[in-house]
Amino acid sequence: MRREIPIAICFLAGISFILEYFIPHQRILSVFETFRQWAIIVIAFAYVLGLANIVRVNYHVIQKKGRDWPYKIILVLSLFFMITVGIIFDILGIRSGGIAEGSIFNWVYYNAQYPLQATMFALLAFFIASAAFRAFRIRTFQASLLAVTAILVMIGRVPVGERLWGSFPDLTEWIMNVPQLAGKRAIMIGAALGAISTALKVLTGLERTYLGGE
């Protein structure tokens, strides 16, 4: 029963979301509405589970003095610092606690998390340029199609492209609306068919990898 009950839960949960699309009856919809509210709560717990896992994994590294263990201490301390100022201070009624404007939590978000996250992603600009120089090789007809389109879109989408040739933006817009769109639509339809078939396999219990081992 350790596998059968979860498979049954999975099926019932999924089928309820499909059925409500076809059953407009208000009484039935309100039952589904209740299930949805429950789902929001359970999904939130899943995120907290992820957080607990982060603490667990890093605790083991610190305990065994594994690689970069001093940095793991900083990681865990930063995590608990945010929870302390955001939740515990709020419960205790400390003025700068909570998540409102002017709180410590807010200040740390704007002055630490925001620059860190933004800069992490900004690094990608350097790497894409480096990758373009080293790996972008026009060896075949198909690669040249890719390269020419990329260059036309890159230049046509920025003001300098319009300055070079007044109709450059129109050409770029045509590429985006016709050949590019056709390729994307084919991928979209194919991916939709794949997603639906995988979801059906999950609902019917044919796909059980989410259950893990015995």
Place this chain on the structure above:
Amino acid sequence: MEKLERLDRRIIFIFIFLSIAIPLLLPVNLDFSVTPPVQSFYDAIEELPAGSKVLVSCDYDPGSMPELFPMNVAVFYHLMSRDLKVITIQLWATGTLLAELAMAEVLEDFPDKEYGKDWVNLGFKEGREVVMVSMGTNIPKTFPSDSRGNKVEDLPIMQGVNTYDDIALFMNVSGGLPGTKEWVLQVQSRYHVKLGSGCTAVSAPEFYPYVQSGQLVGLLGGMKGAAEYEKLVQRPGTAQRGMDAQSVSHIVVFLFILIGNIAYFSVKGAKKRLKASR
């Protein structure tokens, strides 16, 4: 040429940094035209009568802020200038404070706008598509209170707002998953609402089919889309400011691709000739 092919990547990094820093320090302010998807997005808001309620879902994080924050600000500005009521939600936890920041910037131009009456931040809710579907049948149950702890039923702006039928237009500022695709699949196709999207440039190409099919009323793609929108609402911001740097950096990347290929084919040709001569 072989040396060029094996160029230290840190030299490439320096060129990229300069291609962005110099235009920011010495702006030229090249003009640009507005593309049809952005114009459609703008027109969709222009068509709404004053007092209509618009739901703006700010689903992004600081990682995509340079592209999405300017368009978030411009959208809020446009909505406020048209006397439309703004209900903002977030499906990304990181979006809550960014939405507040965007609105704070806009409210400097509209000091008479009142929280709870002209705009409200219902805050972040976990659940992604489940939240989207749940709102379709019961918004107050999904968001029982706003981001400041006020009960939703006590807010004047939320009076009469129970389902998607009570909202005139939907806007999604999307940094990834969950985002525009999920709004199209779960909300637009199910409830047939009017939905516009502002997204990162990475995602924009895959949303063109939705614009063509009518599932999206308009699309702002990346910083260029944000700059075009700033031009339409006549509120210059950081997106327009960044266009010169965008232009120069794109040319630099193009030149790197060109030089990389020239070096590669030169070296390849030389090796071939050497092999043939042996």
Place this chain on the structure above:
Amino acid sequence: MPLWETIGIWLGAFLTLCIFSFLYKDNPFYKLAEHIFVGISAGYWATLEYHNVFRPNLWDPLTREGRLLLIVPFIMGLLLFSRFTKRFSWLSRWPMALIIGIYAGITIVGYGSGDLILQIHANLLPLWTDNWLTSLNNILLTVGVITGLIYFFFSKEHKGALGAGARIGIWFLMISFGASFGYTVMSRMSLLIGRVYFLLGTWLRLLE
């Protein structure tokens, strides 16, 4: 400018430069910034879950409004943590199955209507219209989508007519990948523009 704001800007600049130092090579400053980022982000998400989901959707209705049925999702949520124990880890499958089942159901409905039917419908275009450019565009769209789908049909070997169709499909796919690459470059450069704007403008005040 208030002192806290100034300290905040300098902290932001320091952390930004710590991350950028990775471009030279991996170093302790980068590692420090990276670990602070992971810790703060995880703590941030947990705090927002508490304020925006746990309190308004579960705790307050359960304890103050007497909606006792909410005990069910509360227990389901707690069962997720049973995976940390060897003896009761099988109980975590129940809430996991609930989440997976919900998303499977949502996927079928969403992808079925949004990405499959509506997209096919949008591609049913007249191949002959009054405007030659519209006709050409419609023909290209139709040919592009059909040949693109032919390329993804791997149940039969790509030979003969199917092979020719698949080859044309690859051309359209390459064009779409090229457009994606162009837009990706635009996106990445925008992110860097934002950071340089902060360093030169907000921090060093070199920009107007």
